[in-house]
Amino acid sequence: MEIRLLFGIFAFCMGAIVGSFLNVVVWRVPRGMSLLRPPSTCPQCGHRIRPWENIPILSWLFLRGKCSSCRQPISWKYPAGEVAVGLLYWAVYWRVVNDGMLPLSTILGWWWFAGAVLSLARIDYEKGVIPNLVTYSGAIAAVILAVVFPYGRPAIAKPKDLNLGSVLSRPVVSCLSGVGQPAVGIRLAAVADALLGILLAVALLGSAYWLGRAMLQAWRKRHRDSDAPREPLGWGDIKMLAMAGAFLGADACVYLLAGGALVGFVVGVVLLARRKKSAGVWSSMPFAPFFAVPALLWVVYGNWFYLLFELFTPQPF
Ligand SMILES: [Zn+2]
Structure with a gap:
């Protein structure tokens, strides 16, 4: 397999993992909740999400979009957010590699920026706020x-x-x-x-x-x-x-x-x-x-x- 394709898949997977984290950011930060505690639970029945139920995109597909405990639907926004960041990460990687003049380290900053901007767009659309946590941490990074x-x-x-x-x-x-x-x-x-x-x-x-x-x-x-x-x-x-x-x-x-x-x-x-x-x-x-x-x-x-x-x-x- 061509090495670029392999790295492209890696970029998509990285994006999906970061997207899974950003789903948590989009939900918790505007509500003033901690990002670390408590661990993720089903909002309907409080069932604690086990590690194998937390694999980006795949878990949602395996569970057919339903909680494994109460069978209530899990919003399509979760896998959609993971796919979106995955595609963004892949696109940034692809652009930097094909540019030929931009060093690979450009990807790091642009990945962070793309994830932060997408999260801010979602939070601002849903809640009408732009949290300092996202903007300040981005500027410092x-x-x-x-x-x-x-x-x-x-x-x-x-x-x-x-x-x-x-x-x-x-x-x-x-x-x-x-x-x-x-x-x-x-x-x-x-x-x-x-x-x-x-x-x-x-x-x-x-x-x-x-x-x-x-x-x-x-x-x-x-x-x-x-x-x-x-x-x-x-x-x-x-x-x-x-x-x-x-x-x-x-x-x-x-x-x-x-x-x-x-x-x-x-x-x-x-x-x-x-x-x-x-x-x-x-x-x-x-x-x-x-x-x-x-x-x-x-x-x-x-x-x-x-x-x-x-x-x-x-x-x-
Ligand atoms: Zn449940």
Whole structure:
């Protein structure tokens, strides 16, 4: 068997195992429960899930989607979540390997990022929150990975690749990578690339937050509209973009924010058009599911902006 296929299967299995853990994260974290205790039980009868009932995807199939004790159905969302992360992990692996220029260590950060973004999208869609546990742990992991595997960051490995977005990070990276010993300079540049991403995310969405809040305040006063929200976006959204900046660098922040807003706008227009009676202009929509579209596209394919550019550029014969 071809070695790449073998590693691809390994990537899928890793993703399915991580997906199984992320199912627990998606359920427990927004409910303020511990990830370690108590052990998983059937929500209907309290039957404790035994190890062989906890094998990703396979156990659900063997049990035919039912609890082994009370025979109540187990949600299809569990195996679906495991398959989704498995496919994502496989796609990230496939992209990095076929790129030829990206080192294998890129996969680690992108795997973490993809799993975190998918979980945030699910949690935000179901509960309307973006837990700090996911965003903070992601940002910290990104900085640690930058120190350990500096070449795992495209800004270091492929500083001139515009498709990966390197307009903003290039000057900083080229300036710092020459400092002192090469090994020290490269690590410094990689960490700076991550911190620059966090800073830009906070600056971009932070200013949008203050501006939007002032505008909403003016609206409330002028139109005596007490239904208008007080905040234009949540702090969780800002932290989510900061995590993306930590993993992917400053340039990615700009493209992912614009991409998420674009997807949100399109979905919003479709929903408004389909709604027969307006249920209020101010109905809030979670941002993470929209943000996940360009964010996951970024790690499995590349910059959505250049993808659009390629799609609408006529190909020469
Ligand atoms: Zn049960």
